[in-house]
Amino acid sequence: MNLTTRATTPELMDDLNLATEELRQNLDELETINTWLGGYRPVLAALTRLRPQLPPGRPLRLADVGSGGGDTLRRIAAWARRRGVPVALVGVDANAFMLDYAAAKSQAYPEISYVQLDIFAPEFAAQPYDVLTASLFCHHFTDAELVALLRRWQQQAQVAVVINDLHRHPLA
Template sequence: MMGRFSQRSYEKEIMDDLEFEGPVLEQSLKELRTINKLLGGNKVTTTGLDFIMKKYPQENYLIADIGCGGGDMIRVMGDWAKKKNIKCEFIGIDANPNTIEFAKERLNDLDHVNFRAQNVFEDSFEKEQVDIITCTLFTHHFTDKELLRLLSSFISKARLGIIINDLHRHRLAYYSIKLLTRLFSKSPMVQNDGPLSVLRAFSKQDLQLLIKSSNIKTPQIKWFWAFRWQVIILTP
C-alpha cells in the first residue's frame, strides 16, 4: 500500500462526537447495520465466540460489547447463542449516551441485556469482570497509544478472551465503500465516516506491532471477507 494507505489516518470521524444525536444518528446506525450484515462482518464476531466457548466451556457467559452502537452486534450474538443453545448475558457499553438510548429502544424485547453509557478510559471500566469482551468497528477510532492502554484494560476485564472485529486498511476496501455509500447512503455521517474508517483501520503489520507492544503472547489474527480482521486474545 502506498501513499495515503501506507499509514493509519488519525482524522476524526463525525461519529467520534459524543454529543451527536437525532435523526441523522439513527439513520446512520441503521445503515451501518445493513452494511455490516451485507459485507459479512457479523461472522467475524460469532466465529470468535465459537472458538473461545469451545476452548472454555461453561454453563453461561457474560459478554461485554464495547462500542455497542445501536446494539446490532448484541442482537446478532444473542440470536447466534440461542441457536447454539448457549446461555449468554450481555452488557452494551458506549460512550455516547444518545446511542445507548437508541440501543435500549431497539433491543427492548431482550431481557438478558444491560446498557450503560461509559467511557472505556475511565478507571471504573475494568473493575467489573466479564467472561468475554467483543468490539466491532471500534478499535480503529483510537490512536496506537490509546489502543495499548485499551488492550491492557480489556485484558484486566475479560476472564476468558477478547474478540476484535475491525477493518483492513486497503485500497480496494476504501474505494468500494466510498462508491457504496455514495450510491446507497442517505446519511452524511456514513458517507464521510465509511471511507475514513478504512483509512483509520489496520494492516496486518499494524496489528502485529500493537500486539507485540502489548506483550500479548498468544493472539490469533485472521482475515475475513470483506476486508475484516479478526483478532482473538485469550486471557486466562
C-alpha cells in the first residue's frame, strides 16, 4: 500500500455555496474530533512558542484562513484570555453559511470577527496580520495553489504562518 499519493477528490466543504444541515453537522463533528484528539494543540503550541515575538503594546492580529465553524479561533481566544494576551482575531472563509454559523457560536468572544473573502484576491492580501493560521484547510488546494498561497502568506504575516493539516489519501 502506497500512502504517498495525495487525494484530490472534492470534499463536502469544497462547495462554497453549501448551506445544509449536513454541513452544520460536519462542522460540529470537526469541533468534537479536534477537542478529543488534540487537533488544536499544534496551533496553540506554536502560539506559545511565538509569544516572545508577538508585538508589544497592541493586540495580536491573527487571521484563521478557512475558519469554517470558528472552533480554532475560539480556542485561540481562550488561550489568549488565560495568558492575558490581547488579540484581534479574524475568521476568513468563502462560505457565508460557515461564517454565520461561526459567528453564532462565537457570541461570547468579542475579540473574534468573521469576514467573507477570497483568499486569492488582492483585498485579502492587503490585510496586515501578525500571524496567519490554517487548520485542516490547505489540503483542499492543488500543489500549485498551495505554493502561491504560501508565498503570499509569508509576505503578509509579520510574525508567522502556522499550518495544521493532514495528508489526504484516497483510502481515507
